[in-house]
């Protein structure tokens with residue numbers, strides 16, 4: 001659908017001026033990232049890549065995405081408590097995928113030992129694209145749900161102010177006033193604060209488990225500062241620090257440098273490269289503890305692509321959410337076609353179809369963080385090679401979503417200003433808390449819009465492909 005600023009897209013001087021305003025506003029508002037050259041230094045920073053203009057989003061689909069978020073929270077939480085489902089679903093995957101197998105092994109070990117944790121905090125982000133049907137009508141289709149380290153809730157909270165100013169500079173004040181407020185930083189922090197409170201030890205701290213390389217620190221600081229504003233102490237530690245200085249007492253309370261930890265918020269630990277032997281040991285220590293892990297390892301497993309694929313089988317959602325017929329219908333309406341590559345007739349058939357028509361599909365391994373999926377000719381070659389071997393079961397196949405492109409300008413440091421045909425991905429943040437068996441919080445906590453040029457099949461802001469954006473509802 002056309003944006004109400006189509007006229008300015010042809011006004012090069014106005015666009016150049018607006019781009020300068022956008023960059024300065026991003027810096028002033030704190031839409032920041034550390035640089036590739038000095039990823040661990042805050043004395044050299046730049047603005048995080050962003051679009052010059054908001055992108056239009058159909059309001060009905062935007063509302064649909066918000067309306068289904070509490071259902072997804074319930075679903076993820078239900079999966080995380082369902083050992084039979086996780087065991088059965090991941091059985092073929094863990095035979096061939098070492099990373100998932102390692103996570104699963106910790107999951108089983110902690111269960112066998114008996115869970116010390118009684119408060120569960122989930123922070124997820126369900127991502128969607130707007131699939132353009134044959135008649136041109138867009139439909140909301142889920143790309144995936146991120147149940148660990150879902151990022152950009154912080155920086156996106158500061159994007160509205162940037163785009164408001166850009167629209168004003170372009171003479172679009174009325175449109176500027178229509179941009180929706182959005183504050184996931186606060187929503188995420190409220191969840192962490194509530195979990196901290198329920199943990200029930202006022203002197204305990206919240207620990208952000210962070211990566212060795214911390215380019216996206218400002219995104220995390222946005223959430224962190226919201227906690228400090230509520231007088232909750234936050235410490236930042238790496239797996240390596242946990243390995244060296246973390247310990248459990250007799251009641252499995254977690255201590256770091258002598259401080260009790262109430263909540264562990266993972267912004268790390270979702271890809272194999274995050275782990276060496278010591279880091280796996282640190283992860284096990286954290287999982288065994290009584291501290292609230294966000295997420296616990298079961299919830300991380302609930303976010304694997306294999307689980308996503310199994311959810312799309314007829315009857316699975318109904319089994320996982322008995323008595324929640326309407327929630328099941330809302331969830332299912334967002335599913336694209338998902339296909340198992342397990343050994344057997346079903347897998348043989350879909351593999352053959354995908355080899356013959358690779359542009360209809362995306363081939364996905366059990367990985368997060370962007371840049372792992374296979375498309376087109378590459379998909380065909382890889383699938384051709386592994387189609388008769390059990391290796392194929394480490395992947396799933398998904399229908400390729402085809403959104404309608406729109407023109408925007410992607411602002412990146414040291415790049416010229418040029419128009420690109422772009423597509424967007426909408427993410428909704430979910431926050432929930434369960435105490436024992438009782439849900440005590442279940443919210444949608446704001447949104448994230450990321451936009452990329454159509455020549456990139458894969459996405460991700462951290463991966464350097466997508467940029468931050470703001471939805472303009474039409």
Ligand code: ADP
Pocket residue numbers: 127143144336362364367368369370371372373398399400401402425457458459460
């Ligand atoms: P990751 O865990 O690496 O983020 P995703 O499933 O989110 O994996 O895929 C990464 C990117 O690939 C998405 O942000 C999106 O741009 C693109 N993508 C993923 N699945 C599809 C799909 N079914 N159709 C079109 N593009 C997709």
Ligand code: MG
Pocket residue numbers: 127143144369370
């Ligand atoms: Mg993703």
